Amino acid sequence: MWRTILLLASIVALTPLAIDMYLPAMPAIAESLGAHLSVIQGSMSTFLVGFAIGQLIHGPLTDALGRRPIALAGLTIFCASSLLLTFADSSSMFLVLRVFQALGGAAGSVVINATITDRYKGHEAVQVRSTIIMVMTLAPMLAPTLGGGLLHWFGWRSIFAVLTAWSVVTLIWSAASLKESNRNTHALSFSNVRLSYTSVIKQPLLWPWLSGLSLNSAAFFAFLGASPYVYIKVMGISPQHFGFYFAANVVVMTLGAAFNSRLSRLFGAQQVLRTAQKIQITALSLMLLLHLLDLLSLWTLVPLCAIYMGLNSFVFPNATSLLMEKFSEKAGTTSALLGAAQFGTGALSTFLVAQGTDHGASAMIVMMFAGGISAFLLVGVGCRKLNGHS
Template sequence: MSTTEQVQAVEGVRPSKQRGLARYVLILGGLSAFGPLSIDMYLPALPVMTSELGTSDATLQLTLSAFIVGLAIGQIVIGPLSDAIGRRKPLIAGLAIYVVASVLCALSPTAELLIASRALQAVGAAAGIVIARATVRDLFSGIAMTRFFSMLMLVNGLAPILAPIVGGQVLNFTSWRGVFVVLTVFGALLMTVAALFLPEPLPMEHRRPARFGPIMRTYGGLLRDRNFVGYALASGLLFGAVFAYIAGSSFALQDVYQLSPQQYSLVFGLNGIGIVALGQVNGRIVGRFSERALLRFGLGLASVGALGILLATSLHLSLAVVLPPLFLLVSSIGLIMPNATSLAMAEHPRTAGSASALLGVLQFLVGGLATPLVGLGGQGSAVPMAVVMAGFTLAALVAFLTLPNRR
């Protein structure tokens, strides 16, 4: 079944939105892929950047932490704003910020300026991520929403596949600064496409005033919702494990296991194929199995993979033993994220922007906490990365089992 046929077969979408929904898959997928693209594309260059900028591995990893924190802050502001004035205006403004910040990243002469530019870049990227999720909630409900989030994994999964491969190839022809030039072009292209082809999905009658008091009450209500918090924490803690992988794998696989930048890119891309595959399986079987059952199964797979990585690295086993459980953990994203996102946002159609923002904040703040933890363990071993990944994955499973109502 083609993407267009899958979209048109989804139940629960407004009839007026049936035409051109494949366009939504591509545009919203591109917007939600901003985070993975902006993080993953320069990973093969991290060891080279450390040398050229005259800094330490731990300092350079702050470019990841700054980006993740910037994503969190940007979402918490842009989400309620999009509930008030619509999705398009904050989106276009955010993409413009992203383009400018990407240029600054490419020109940064020091690690400190690069860290600051990455934080600004993340604020712009946050607009794409939070508004993509909110737009899906504007258009869909129930199983249809889960299926659409699964279809977005087609595009989202391509981001971690292509980003490090493109980054590795760019390094064959230019310096690490060329990676940020590519991101600048991508941001400008997506801004143009969104401005021309993405209609406003939020009707005027569904908008809410952007006043501080109501916004805080909305966030307070979300934080008191055990279902929302449970599913958001489950996905957020799993994000922490994934960001530990993102932050540590470049050094662990290249320095410890002696992979070249191109070999590392291929390993990273193979894991991305797993995300795409499980995401599409999820879209086909949701309905036969509940979103909660699929989420539980995905977290179980992730836990098995995380414990396998920890055991393999602790015993100093070969790369051939490390890679299968790593693939299992990363691939589980294809099952976990569509179901957790749909379950978290299901009961909040009138505050989709705020719910999307808080969901993203919990995910990326936890990811921001995980990233420096990997650096604290040093770069001479893959064990610190494995310990952080296992800890966050098991915590995600505990959050899922204890917080949401089992209904």
């Protein structure tokens, strides 16, 4: 079991590394390619959009052709695009290759979610997802530091060389060890793809969960997109100390992921999920109130954000497991819809909070509160439907 988890974690780590490793190098990339910094910053949004679209493409393919071939194809695309990024000589080439990198990474995300649903049920599924959440929190924490070091010693192109090496190793490992878990493959055709999506979309149970988790992602990405500006420009911390304050979120999330499996086994995934959401809403409400009263400071903002962000280590794995088990026969398609909705909403959220930089922390706080409270209400509806209540 643990060898499979390590392999899945290695695959899932590619996306946060691809998103975060090059962040310190953006000015250097812009200068090297003769582009305005905003153009290179835009590669983050194009990556998220490509990732969302990629999941919609790969989801039905994994249901039709199997998990293994789509995973290997996605890793191959990721390898090739990462390698070509090391030789990019224009901003347009850079942006296009980032989209292809996202399309390749999206295959791994869909396959992982579907494979966990195929192989594990109940508490075991929550345990595996909690372990992978830990990887997804540690990777972003380490990635900017690693990227900064590579930039300093070897230049920005070395960042994509390292991503290439990681993806090559993961591709070889997957080719040797990743077993097919989908026992219900079928012929691939446009009509089958359409039927796969239609059969899932028509299920009333899907929509409160899909909407709730997407809006939760809106709040999540609002913080990721706005926190450097809010912490550095509004709260006045130095850029060198930003990582220290950001690490508070990672610490809480890592601790949550470590305890989630045990708590879900003792109390049930649904109860742990709803309790975590109630605490999140309390933190977001207090943050909004302090902001409205002009009493919000760095020393209240950081822990309140850490509570919200950190407790997602209880929300995401439990909610995903509860939803995916109900759609296990269409796990790939369901995973694709969920991932596309979450990352698509995340891309929109980061765009919206960027428009509010003239209003201090307001845009981030309002988006986090609106997304968090909406997610809480919609997931509550989903839980009632799951329990057989109208």
